[in-house]
Amino acid sequence: MSLSLSWSIKRVNTKFEFKIARSAFSHYERVILELRDGEHLAYGEAAPNIRYEGGCEEIVAMLDAKKDQVLELPIDDAESRQKTIENMFPDSFSLQAALDTLFWDLYAKRLDKPLWQIFGAKKDMVISSYTIGISDLSAIPAKIEEAAPFPILKIKLGTDYDHDIIRAIRAETDKVLRVDVNEGWKSVDEAKRGTEWLIEENVEFLEQPMPADQLDDIAKLREFSPIPIVADENSVRPEDLKGLVGAYDGINIKLMKCGGLTNARKMVELSQKYGFDIMMGCMLETSVGISAMAQLGSFARWLDLDGNVLIADDPYLGVGNVGGKMILNDKPGLGVQPR
Ligand SMILES: [Mg+2]
Structure with missing residues (x-):
């Protein structure tokens, strides 16, 4: 046909x-x-x-x-x-x-058949984090309240008031925090100071602390850091992974960077080969994109698949998210339909 x-x-x-x-x-x-x-x-x-x-x-x-x-x-x-x-x-x-x-x-x-089954993945996966974007300090209590159902928070930093952000969050909650600097720290010294301080604030890992073109600096930071350093802007395509050995502990795989599920599966395989821990993330995607990545979710150590729950008016239904617990269905393919 x-x-x-x-x-x-x-x-x-x-x-x-x-x-x-x-x-x-x-x-x-x-x-x-x-x-x-x-x-x-x-x-x-x-x-x-x-x-x-x-x-x-x-x-x-x-x-x-x-x-x-x-x-x-x-x-x-x-x-x-x-x-x-x-x-x-x-x-x-x-x-x-x-x-x-x-x-x-x-x-x-x-x-x-559901795609996760075709991929040899499992329905069960780790709890996904929920992202707290950068904002005025006054907005933080409301955001933490909105995030109440989610046990793991991913915090965006890279401002000149990072300390105030973490202090404001820690005033509200003692949940597990992961930090994404989005290339915001520009020197090794700045990054080391930031990392030392975040360890005291009980942060689980650090994502893309420095600009992607400062790989040597990131390797120095990794040597210094007792918590994992995870690549995001550095781990775009499958062919990027080999060059990240030594600079990162883990890599963040996103469909919108790598070009789809075929390449994401390749990145899973390469991560296993090079010894990277696997994180799976997303952009602000509807349930179509999030459900697609979730089909491979069980291969990840860390999940950040919250795009659809950060959207107020997602036009689609697919993978469920109850307090960060992703719930795949048994429908064929992505298991997605219009809301
Ligand atoms: Mg990121």
């Missing part, structure tokens, strides 16, 4: 303004793709991040230009499909991810 492809831009609003060291937004646009074969309907999401690429208009223009070629992508051969997708759309990692997800969803639906 012949395939038909459609897409739409969905605007989603966040519960709070989402601010990190380099940007701040209270709404996002995402491109949702739908692929039909007459019997099944498959989904994919592109949630472009401004650090890595342009916006949704660019993605739609790319799709307009190459729709016919997309419809010729193989459904049963993920490896060759991924290569073709990367050659067709080298400038958009999130579109690569959307397309790869779309075809995996259709593939699994035709087999009438």
Whole structure:
């Protein structure tokens, strides 16, 4: 049966303004793709991040230009499909991810199996963290209250008032904290001071403390740090991992960086080879993107799959999240449907 492809831009609003060291937004646009074969309907999401690429208009223009070629992508051969997708759309990692997800969803639906089962993953996975973005100090108590159901918090730092942020959070809660600096510390000395201080505040690990192009500095910090250092902006694609040995303890895999589930699986394999602990994260994605990453969630030591719970008006239903406990369903494919 012949395939038909459609897409739409969905605007989603966040519960709070989402601010990190380099940007701040209270709404996002995402491109949702739908692929039909007459019997099944498959989904994919592109949630472009401004650090890595342009916006949704660019993605739609790319799709307009190459729709016919997309419809010729193989459904049963993920490896060759991924290569073709990367050659067709080298400038958009999130579109690569959307397309790869779309075809995996259709593939699994035709087999009438959930994707996690096809991937050899388990339904059960570790508790996901809940992200507290950067904000005015006065907003912190409300955010901590909103985060009440979640036992693990991921804190965004990289401001000139980091100490005040942690102090304000610690005044409210003694939960497990993980810290993401988003490349915010620029020198080894600054990073060492920050790390020493965060250890006293009982932080579990540190994500991307310094700019991605300061790998030697990060290696020095890692030697010094008793808590794990996890790459995010440094661990974009599968081919990045080899170069991170010695500089990081763990890597954060995100579909919107790596280009989809096919590459995410490759990164899982390479992490096992190079001895990295695996974290899986997300952008502010709807339940389409979050459910896709969750299919591989059981391979992760740490999960940060909270994008859909940070959105106030997620248009989709998929993987559940009850207090950070991700709940996969047994429906075929991604197990996603419109809300
Ligand atoms: Mg990060």
